[in-house]
Amino acid sequence: MNVATKGKKVMVIDDNSGILFVMKEALQLKEYEVHTSETFTGLKDVETIAPDVMYLDISLVGQDGREVTRELKRNERTKNIPIIILTAYPNAEELAKEAGADGYLPKPFELERLWEMTAAFTSRSK
Amino acid sequence: MAKNIFRTKQKTNVRRFARAVVSVGATVVDRDIAEQKRAAELVIANKELAYQNVEKGKRAAELVIANTELAYQNDEKQKRAAELNIANIELAYQNVEKEKRAVELEIANKELAFQAKLEQSLSYAQGILGTMREPLLVLDKHLRIKTANDAFFTTFSITADDTEGALIYELKNRRWDTPRLRDALEKILPQKSAFSDLEITFDFPGLGSKIMLFNGRRLIQSEVGEELILLAMQDITEQTLLQKRNDSFMSMASHELKTPVTTIKTLVQILQKQYEKSDNTTLVEYLARMGQQIDQLTKLVTDLLDVSKIKADKFELEEKTFDFDPLASELVKSCQFLSLQHTIVLQGSTNARVCGDRNAIGRVFTNIIVNAIKCSPNANTIIVTLTHTKKDVCVSIQDFGIGIAEGHKDKIFQRFFQVGNENGQNFAGLGIGLYISQAIMAQHKGRIWVESKEGDGSTFFFTLPKATE
Numbered sequence: 001m002n003v004a005t006k007g008k009k010v011m012v013i014d015d016n017s018g019i020l021f022v023m024k025e026a027l028q029l030k031e032y033e034v035h036t037s038e039t040f041t042g043l044k045d046v047e048t049i050a051p052d053v054m055y056l057d058i059s060l061v062g063q064d065g066r067e068v069t070r071e072l073k074r075n076e077r078t079k080n081i082p083i084i085i086l087t088a089y090p091n092a093e094e095l096a097k098e099a100g101a102d103g104y105l106p107k108p109f110e111l112e113r114l115w116e117m118t119a120a121f122t123s124r125s126k
Numbered sequence: 127m128a129k130n131i132f133r134t135k136q137k138t139n140v141r142r143f144a145r146a147v148v149s150v151g152a153t154v155v156d157r158d159i160a161e162q163k164r165a166a167e168l169v170i171a172n173k174e175l176a177y178q179n180v181e182k183g184k185r186a187a188e189l190v191i192a193n194t195e196l197a198y199q200n201d202e203k204q205k206r207a208a209e210l211n212i213a214n215i216e217l218a219y220q221n222v223e224k225e226k227r228a229v230e231l232e233i234a235n236k237e238l239a240f241q242a243k244l245e246q247s248l249s250y251a252q253g254i255l256g257t258m259r260e261p262l263l264v265l266d267k268h269l270r271i272k273t274a275n276d277a278f279f280t281t282f283s284i285t286a287d288d289t290e291g292a293l294i295y296e297l298k299n300r301r302w303d304t305p306r307l308r309d310a311l312e313k314i315l316p317q318k319s320a321f322s323d324l325e326i327t328f329d330f331p332g333l334g335s336k337i338m339l340f341n342g343r344r345l346i347q348s349e350v351g352e353e354l355i356l357l358a359m360q361d362i363t364e365q366t367l368l369q370k371r372n373d374s375f376m377s378m379a380s381h382e383l384k385t386p387v388t389t390i391k392t393l394v395q396i397l398q399k400q401y402e403k404s405d406n407t408t409l410v411e412y413l414a415r416m417g418q419q420i421d422q423l424t425k426l427v428t429d430l431l432d433v434s435k436i437k438a439d440k441f442e443l444e445e446k447t448f449d450f451d452p453l454a455s456e457l458v459k460s461c462q463f464l465s466l467q468h469t470i471v472l473q474g475s476t477n478a479r480v481c482g483d484r485n486a487i488g489r490v491f492t493n494i495i496v497n498a499i500k501c502s503p504n505a506n507t508i509i510v511t512l513t514h515t516k517k518d519v520c521v522s523i524q525d526f527g528i529g530i531a532e533g534h535k536d537k538i539f540q541r542f543f544q545v546g547n548e549n550g551q552n553f554a555g556l557g558i559g560l561y562i563s564q565a566i567m568a569q570h571k572g573r574i575w576v577e578s579k580e581g582d583g584s585t586f587f588f589t590l591p592k593a594t595e
């Protein structure tokens with residue numbers, strides 16, 4: 001039983017269904033409530049879910065994760081949601097900074113690293 | 127004088143005659159006949175004498191005429207001698223003139239021989255220039271074009287009339303007037319320098335963008351001492367675009383490969399977590415092996431990506447100070463799991479700290495040790511030795527395998543180069559580990575090299591500067 005993480009909401013947006021599947025499986029092991037999407041469907045959906053942390057891919061179909069980040073950070077209701085850039089690009093840190101994200105997780109990652117990072121960011125939210 | 131002699135003789139003869147008349151006076155008759163005879167004889171003698179006198183006078187006159195003639199001839203001879211003297215002076219002058227002409231002719235001959243040699247040299251040089259596929263210019267000291275080859279005219283769609291004699295910067299509406307080319311060209315003659323592989327991109331109207339690689343050298347035309355600049359260039363537009371496409375493909379391919387690798391890796395890790403306490407040892411072992419292979423795959427993908435980053439000058443590393451010996455110890459331990467056959471011995475120490483990217487330096491260790499394992503299939507020991515100098519930490523990794531042929535020692539650090547065994551077979555791998563290792567060492571201001579003898583194994587060395595605390 002993960003008291004600290006139970007019920008905390010994680011939203012993952014990635015255009016690869018395989019990644020969405022493993023993220024969900026891995027995070028559910030720690031009893032997070034995981035919401036996944038292959039595209040960014042708008043601020044409204046994010047506001048509705050109100051995740052404690054978001055994992056966001058850079059290369060989305062027809063969208064750029066950096067632009068999505070900026071849009072979320074500009075919006076009053078979503079600007080405090082921690083956004084972690086999830087990417088296979090080698091310059092993940094640079095991309096995250098450029099987008100104004102709160103962190104980055106390069107693919108492929110160690111499971112322990114995913115859990116540590118998620119725990120760290122969700123523990124900050126109320 | 128002849129007259130005097132004649133008179134004297136005449137007087138003498140008269141006196142003799144007188145004395146004869148006196149002596150014989152006594153005898154008158156007898157002697158009258160004799161005397162008359164004598165008188166007749168004397169008359170004859172006198173006549174004879176008178177005749178002789180006349181003859182002598184004639185002779186004397188002839189002698190006078192002969193003397194006059196001789197005097198005239200002497201005068202003539204003197205005149206001739208004077209004329210001959212003048213003629214001699216004239217001949218001497220002409221000889222001097224001829225000698226001068228001979229010297230002038232000799233100089234002219236030398237000049238002609240030199241011109242012929244020069245024409246031969248020019249023809250030789252033009253022959254070489256003409257057959258070269260790469261554009262080439264010869265510039266004078268004012269950077270005006272003296273010669274351009276056919277490849278230059280073709281590459282830049284320009285005529286000889288528009289080129290020769292023009293200032294290089296004036297070509298193609300001054301598109302050649304770039305600060306980098308100016309800087310390089312204007313240093314050559316004053317600094318007696320040269321430059322190589324100067325890459326400049328031009329945007330030529332009608333020709334589009336051209337990426338050119340320049341080599342510049344100073345030339346001296348020794349016969350006349352003129353300083354020239356030889357500017358050779360290579361159009362690398364296509365090559366660069368192809369290289370960029372290759373690097374872009376590699377970058378894209380490795381990025382795309384990472385996504386499925388992430389999925390598989392995460393799934394394996396989830397399974398390992400779920401079954402780590404399971405009694406099903408086969409399942410646990412299989413999952414562990416899958417995990418190792420995925421890590422291997424991840425490393426290959428990362429290496430490919432790094433190669434494209436190195437090529438694009440985007441290979442960036444962290445800079446943190448860390449203890450060097452624990453890194454060596456960790457890596458020797460982890461590499462030991464890669465081979466049951468080999469014992470990896472760690473000896474020595476550096477007791478030093480190094481500033482750099484710990485993971486990247488770890489990759490250098492791993493790359494060399496993995497190569498040592500692969501290239502020594504018939505040996506069972508690999509020796510890792512740590513030493514240090516005042517400024518550097520030094521690592522040597524020795525194997526007892528197939529070694530490296532002399533001609534391959536420099537090539538092994540090239541991209542995609544692989545050492546084969548005696549049957550010409552390559553060992554597994556992409557041939558990029560040492561290329562990346564060298565790039566990592568270069569980024570850390572370190573060095574990497576190999577000492578090896580074919581058949582006797584290899585020892586790889588690398589050095590890194592110690593951290594300045």
